[in-house]
Amino acid sequence: MPKVIITEKPSVAKNIADALNIKTRRDGYFEGKDYIVTWAFGHLLQLYDAKDYDAKMSKWNMDNFPFIPSAFRYKVKVDPKNKEKPDKGAEKQLKIIYSLLRRNDVDMVISACDFDREGQIIGDTIIYNLKTKKDVYRLLLNEWTPDEVRRGLQNIKPNTEMKPLQDAGISRQWADWVIGINLTSVATLKYQKGRGQALNIGRVLLPTLKIIYDRDKEIESFVPETYFKLTATFKTKNNDEYEGTYFENEEDKFKNKEMLEDIEQALQDKTATVIDKQVEQKREYPPYLFNLSNLQGYITSKYKGWTSDKVLKVAQSLYEKKFITYPRTASVVLEESLVGRAAKVLETLKKGLPYENEIKFSKLKRVFDNSKVESHSAIVPTYLIPKSLTRDEEMVYTAIKNRFIMQFMPVAEYEETKITTKVDSSEITGVFISKGKVQLVEGWKKVEQIESKDMILPFVNVNEIVSIVEHTISSHVTKPPKHHTEKTLLRVMETCGKRYDDEESEEMMDAILSGFSIGTPATRAETIKKLKDVGYITTQNKSLLCTELGKRLVETFPIKELFDLEFTGRLEKTLLDIEKQKFTKDAFMRFIFDFTANSVAKIKNEKEVTINQITTEKKQMEVLGKCPICGHGIIEGQKGFGCSNWKSGCKFVIWKNDKFLSTMKKKPTKTMVKTLLKNGVVTVKGLTSKKGNKFDANLRYEKNPDNEYFSWKIEFIK
DSSP, rough: OOOEEEEEHHOOOOOHHHTTTTEEETTTEEOOOSEEEEEEOOEEEEOOOHHHHHHHGGSSOGGSSSSOOOSSEEEEEOOTEEEEEEEEHHHHHHHHHHHHOOOOTEEEEEESOSSHHHHHHHHHHEEEHHTTSSSSEOOOOOOOOOHHHHHHHOEEGGGGGHHHHHHHHHHHHHHHHHHHHHHHHHHHHEEEESSSSSSOTTTHHHHHHHHHHHHHHHHHOOOOOOEEEEEEEEEEEOOOOOEEEBBTEEEEEOOOOHHHHHHHHTTTTTTEEEEEEEEEEEEEOOOOOOOOHHHHHHHHHHSOOOOOHHHHHHHHHHTTTTSSSSOOOSSBBGGGGGHHHHHHHHHHHTTOOGGEEEEEEETTTTTBOGGGOOBOOOOBBBBBOSSSSOOHHHHHHHHHHHHHHOOOOOOOOEEEEEEEEEEEEEESSSEEEEEEEEEEOOGGGGGGTOOOOOOOOOOTTTTTTEEEEEEEEEEEEEEOOOBHHHHHHHHHHHTTOOOOOEEEEEEHHHHHHOOOSSTTTTTHHHHHHHHHHHTEEETTEEEEOOOHHHHHHHHHHHHHGGGGGGHHHHHHHHHHHHHSSSSSHHHHHHHHHHHHHHHHHHHHSSSOOEEEEEEOOOOOOOEEEEOTOOOOEEEEOSSSSEETTTTTOOEEEETTHHHHOOOOTTOOOHHHHHHHHHHHEEEEEEEETTTTTTTEEEEEEEEOOTTTEEEEEEEEOO
C-alpha cells in the first residue's frame, strides 16, 4: 500500500520523487508504487483572526481587550491581496492533500517538512486538522540528496515522538499571536492618532529595536577625549631601524601631553638598551564552520547590498537544490556520525584545487563534536557539485564550501616577536615596546587568499645598545562605538547581549546553543526586515539606525519587559526547554496569557501620549495613460498601477509585485507603465535570466482572449 509523504515546498517534493525514481506527476503530487509525494507552500493553514472568533472584534475597541480565545483554531491561509478571502492556491492544495490522505489504499502519512519547530507545525497542522486515523510518521533529514532521502525513509520515526517539538512550535505560534494581536491593537488605539499602519508590538521585535536604540544613544552621548602617544625610532649596531611605542604601567595612551614632552626632552643625546626579547611561534586555526547567523554576518559585511534576509533566502534555495545542508542552524560543528559523509564530500570538493595535496581529512574535535550540536549540525556542502548557480547563489555557496575546506588544511603558523627597549636615563621609568609578526605557514589562509601583513623587526640581542634616531608625540581622539550592522546585531541577538571578546571561544559556542537568545536562526533576519518595513529602523550604507518613531516607541511604550533582553532570552530559552521536555506548553501559555492581560491593563491606565501622528493629505493623482479596457485614467496605487474606474468594476491593473517581472528581478515603474500605455510596448533593460545573466527585451501587456485578465508577452532583442 502506498504511503503519502507531505513536504514543505514543491521543490523538496521533487527532490524526494527524483530520489525514489517516481516519474508520474499529477495535479499537486507525484505518484509511485510505494510512495505518493505531495507538498505544502509553507503554512497552508493559519490561526484564526480575532474577528473569526467573535464578530465584535472586527472593529478595534479598547473595551474588547485583552482578547484570549478559549481554544485556538486554524483556517486556510488568507489571500495576501484580499484578506477577506482564503488563498485559492492553498485551498486547492489542501483539498488535494486531504483527498490523498482519505484514499483507502493509503495506510501511512509521513511528514517530511523541515526538521525544526516551524516545519513540525506546518506538517502537523495540515495532518491533524483532518483528524486522520492513519499512522503518522516523521522523516528527519539534514539534506535532500538522493542517498540521504533513501536512507532517511528507512529510519522514519513515529510522529508521536515529535510531540515536544510540536509543543514548542505551537507555544511560539500561539504566544506571538496573543502578544501581537492584543498589544499591537491596544498600543495603536492608545498611542496613534490618525489612520494608517498599526503600531507593531512583538515579543522579538521590541528587544531587537532596543539594541539599536541603545547603541544610537551611546553614540549620541559619547564625549570624545584627546590622548597622546610617544613613539621613538631606534637604530641597531648594524644600522637597522625599528620603531617602539612608549608604555608606562602597561598603558600607551596618555592624557597629559606635558608629561610626554618632559620624557621626549629627556631622550636627547641618550642611548637605549634592549632589555627583553620574546619570540613566540603561534598557531592560527581557521574560523569555525558556519551557522546561519555567522553566514549572514560574513556575507552582509563582505558584499554590498546584502541583507541577512537575502542570505537566508539564497541559502534556503541552495538547500532545496540539494547543494548544502539545512541552513537554519545555531551549531558551528558537525555531529560525529557525519565523519564518513564529510570525508566523501571533501574528496569530491578538493579535486583540481591548486592546494589539493595540502587538504587532508581528519576527525578533528574542532569539526566533529556531539556536545556542541543542538538539533542541527553546521552548514556544509553536500556531495552534489552544482553545475550552474546564479551569481548570488555562487557567492553563498563558495563561502560555505571554502569554510568547509579550510578545516582540513594545515593550521596557519606565524612568529611573533616582542622587543622591550629601555632608555638609559633614570628620569624615564617606562619602556618602549615593538611588535613584529612573520607568517611561517600560510595553511588554510590560501583558500580565501587571506593576506597576512608581516611586520618584520630587525635581529637584536638582549643587552644590545641601540641609538635613538628620532621621536614623535602624536595626538589622537577617542572614537565613539560604531552603529550596529546586520552582522553585529545578529551576534547580539544570538547571545542575548552577552559580550564575548573571542567569537571563536567555547563560551560563545555554549551561549549560542543554550537557547538563551532573541529569536531563532530562522527568525532573526525576518525580524530585522520587519523593523525596517514598519519604520522603526532605517539603514545608512551598512549601518542600522533608529528612526524618530522607533525612538518614541522605546521611550514611551510602558511594557518595559518587552524591551528587556533578559526577559526575551528567558522566553526563548523556555521554548527550547519545552522541546527538551523540561517545561510544559500549558505552563508557558498560562504565563503568556497573564503577561498579556496585565500588559493590556497597564497600557489602558497610562496617561494619553501620542507616539505616532499620521496625517493624511489628499494627493492629486497623476494620470499615467488611458485604460485599455474602459478608457478611464490609469493611476498609481499602493500595490499597483490600476484603472481609476475600479469602483465601477474595471479590473485592469499592473501589480507592483508582478510575478512574471519578479522572475526577471524587475518591478514595474511609473515611466515603464506610461510608455506601455502610450505605445502598447515598452523596452525594458537589465532583466535577469534564471542563470543570472542580464538582457534587454520588449514587453507587451495583452488581454487574454478567453478571460478578462492580462498577460505579459516578451520579445527578445537580438
